[in-house]
Amino acid sequence: MNIILLGPPGAGKGTQARKLVDERNMVQLSTGDMLREARTSGTDMGKRVAEVMDKGHLVTDEIVIGLIREKLESGQKNGGYIFDGFPRTLAQADALGALLAEEHQTLHAVIEMQVDDAELVARITGRSTCASCGEVYHDVTKPVPADGKCTNCGGTSFTRRADDTEEALKTRLLAYYKQTSPLIGYYYAKGDLKSVDGLASMDDVASAIKTALA
Ligand code: AP5
Numbered sequence: 001m002n003i004i005l006l007g008p009p010g011a012g013k014g015t016q017a018r019k020l021v022d023e024r025n026m027v028q029l030s031t032g033d034m035l036r037e038a039r040t041s042g043t044d045m046g047k048r049v050a051e052v053m054d055k056g057h058l059v060t061d062e063i064v065i066g067l068i069r070e071k072l073e074s075g076q077k078n079g080g081y082i083f084d085g086f087p088r089t090l091a092q093a094d095a096l097g098a099l100l101a102e103e104h105q106t107l108h109a110v111i112e113m114q115v116d117d118a119e120l121v122a123r124i125t126g127r128s129t130c131a132s133c134g135e136v137y138h139d140v141t142k143p144v145p146a147d148g149k150c151t152n153c154g155g156t157s158f159t160r161r162a163d164d165t166e167e168a169l170k171t172r173l174l175a176y177y178k179q180t181s182p183l184i185g186y187y188y189a190k191g192d193l194k195s196v197d198g199l200a201s202m203d204d205v206a207s208a209i210k211t212a213l214a
Contacts, residue, residue: 007113056171113198
């Protein structure tokens with residue numbers, strides 16, 4: 001089963017992707033994580049994308065399609081792929097369709113996570129991530145435990161993303177509405193779209209996704 005998690009920054013795509021990986025043995029393909037990895041590795045590509053990401057703009061289609069192509073050509077399929085944060089433009093959506101066809105695979109569903117903009121600001125500015133395993137926390141809704149240890153791996157170091165500021169979020173939201181939200185109509189027309197209420201609790205969103213995938 002291959003699925004796309006589609007939604008604005010902070011909608012909960014990464015949070016739900018991690019649950020699906022645990023429960024269904026699926027493989028999470030997050031272009032955001034791949035780009036952050038590239039920038040810390042100091043490659044030329046990493047240096048090029050760092051400034052773009054920090055300001056909240058989209059990285060070029062060519063780069064992200066290349067990253068996904070590499071993963072699909074070399075990857076283990078296991079329980080299928082979760083595309084998290086990809087595609088984000090119509091060109092990326094067309095490219096994904098072609099790449100899956102080349103690999104003799106299909107898309108099972110596109111899960112649109114609906115969250116209103118005011119909630120997104122609160123979610124993004126309160127987010128932190130375990131530096132060891134990537135578990136995602138929130139100052140209010142999922143705080144780091146009082147003993148300062150990650151519940152998943154016991155790590156004690158937590159980071160905040162450079163683009164998780166109110167200023168960068170404005171640009172990220174604009175990019176979402178201008179370039180990514182047309183994908184809602186694109187996948188609706190293809191008959192692949194399922195929408196869930198992303199404002200519900202993390203467990204209720206997970207249940208809604210389970211129902212949508214049944
Ligand atoms: P990326 O890393 O993909 O970021 P994003 O899409 O902006 O999404 P986020 O990771 O910020 O949010 P999320 O939906 O995963 O929410 P999360 O689960 O963490 O992209 C970053 C940048 O990389 C882009 O701006 C761009 O520059 C570049 N890029 C990436 N992909 C690209 C592409 N395809 N093309 C071009 N450029 C690309 O949750 C957020 C917070 O809310 C957490 O604290 C969490 O604990 C909390 N939370 C989650 N669910 C709930 C809930 N139900 N109730 C309460 N709190 C919740």
